[in-house]
Amino acid sequence: GGGEKTNDPVNEIGWVRAEIHLWVFSNLLAKRPTWRKRPARLVSMFTGYGCPPHLVETAMRRARDAASAEAAPGCKNTGGPQIDCLDDSTWLSLTAGRDSRQLHRLVAHFIATRWPIAVALNKADCRAAKLHIDACIAKYPNRVLVPVAAQAEVALLAARAQHACEYQLGGAYAKAMPGASVAARAAVQAASEVLRQWKSTGALDVVSRAVQLRPPTLVFPVADIASLAPLAGTGDAGPMPLRDCILMKPRSTVADVCDACKRAGLCAGELVRAEGQAVIATPGVPTRVMRKDDIVDAASAILRVQTTKKAEWQKHAQSRHIG
Numbered sequence: 001g002g003g004e005k006t007n008d009p010v011n012e013i014g015w016v017r018a019e020i021h022l023w024v025f026s027n028l029l030a031k032r033p034t035w036r037k038r039p040a041r042l043v044s045m046f047t048g049y050g051c052p053p054h055l056v057e058t059a060m061r062r063a064r065d066a067a068s069a070e071a072a073p074g075c076k077n078t079g080g081p082q083i084d085c086l087d088d089s090t091w092l093s094l095t096a097g098r099d100s101r102q103l104h105r106l107v108a109h110f111i112a113t114r115w116p117i118a119v120a121l122n123k124a125d126c127r128a129a130k131l132h133i134d135a136c137i138a139k140y141p142n143r144v145l146v147p148v149a150a151q152a153e154v155a156l157l158a159a160r161a162q163h164a165c166e167y168q169l170g171g172a173y174a175k176a177m178p179g180a181s182v183a184a185r186a187a188v189q190a191a192s193e194v195l196r197q198w199k200s201t202g203a204l205d206v207v208s209r210a211v212q213l214r215p216p217t218l219v220f221p222v223a224d225i226a227s228l229a230p231l232a233g234t235g236d237a238g239p240m241p242l243r244d245c246i247l248m249k250p251r252s253t254v255a256d257v258c259d260a261c262k263r264a265g266l267c268a269g270e271l272v273r274a275e276g277q278a279v280i281a282t283p284g285v286p287t288r289v290m291r292k293d294d295i296v297d298a299a300s301a302i303l304r305v306q307t308t309k310k311a312e313w314q315k316h317a318q319s320r321h322i323g
Contacts, residue, residue: 009132010139025107036097039090051114059110060088116213118144120206125149125194144209148202152191159184170204216247220302231266255292269308276300
């Protein structure tokens with residue numbers, strides 16, 4: 001923020017990251033005797049943070065690559081058995097088990113992978129805000145830091161709702177409409193100063209940057225791969241191709257997509273069969289038959305979902321249960 005009595009935002013950003021880091025590091029350090037003897041336990045130490053195994057493996061691989069690139073202590077053979085050929089979890093259990101610097105490195109990569117952070121530098125419209133924002137960017141050049149003026153965004157949206165100004169969400173321009181009240185004109189004028197300095201209020205920018213850090217998986221559920229006809233659950237007229245697009249968490253499975261389709265009313269019953277293909281299909285490449293535990297990605301973004309139909313007694317039982 002830009003107020004004179006606020007804490008230094010540079011220190012606040014570092015404090016938040018340090019608190020998370022020390023929390024994870026302390027938990028790992030307390031159990032180090034266990035996972036040092038049993039390397040397989042190291043992966044399970046991270047799953048308690050709501051982190052799927054593939055993200056843990058990604059963090060471990062990045063930590064090992066970074067250590068090797070710096071030729072950090074413990075990366076080379078130290079007179080004992082050769083460890084370069086070991087898998088990542090075993091390698092890290094040996095190196096981080098005897099060197100806390102390696103453990104800190106692993107925790108840092110895990111946090112960056114598990115909790116990618118976009119920082120909203122709010123109150124960018126306050127006095128001396130630019131000084132603080134420039135200091136934050138200089139201190140943390142590799143982090144996602146976005147100047148935000150939330151109050152200006154709220155004022156512009158409120159004025160637009162009253163038809164008192166012309167403004168597009170995330171835009172760099174605002175104009176008071178003829179007949180706007182004095183208060184509305186003053187609010188638009190103040191917000192326009194923010195737009196001139198920062199090119200936007202930053203509200204939409206920071207959300208967009210946050211989504212970019214871990215973008216969703218786009219899935220197009222269909223009833224037929226050839227025609228791309230949608231699932232018929234909603235009863236909409238017309239077989240509009242690729243009518244539905246569902247935003248899923250990264251690494252979602254076929255079963256997850258099927259559950260999402262049920263919640264959206266696109267289908268019912270239990271999953272019977274699924275086939276996937278890319279949005280831009282390669283000629284001659286057949287569709288891929290997928291199991292319920294298979295990960296849905298760009299190669300299977302168009303997903304044909306087949307489910308069982310509920311019997312009448314099941315529908316009545318469900319309605320009685322809901323009632």
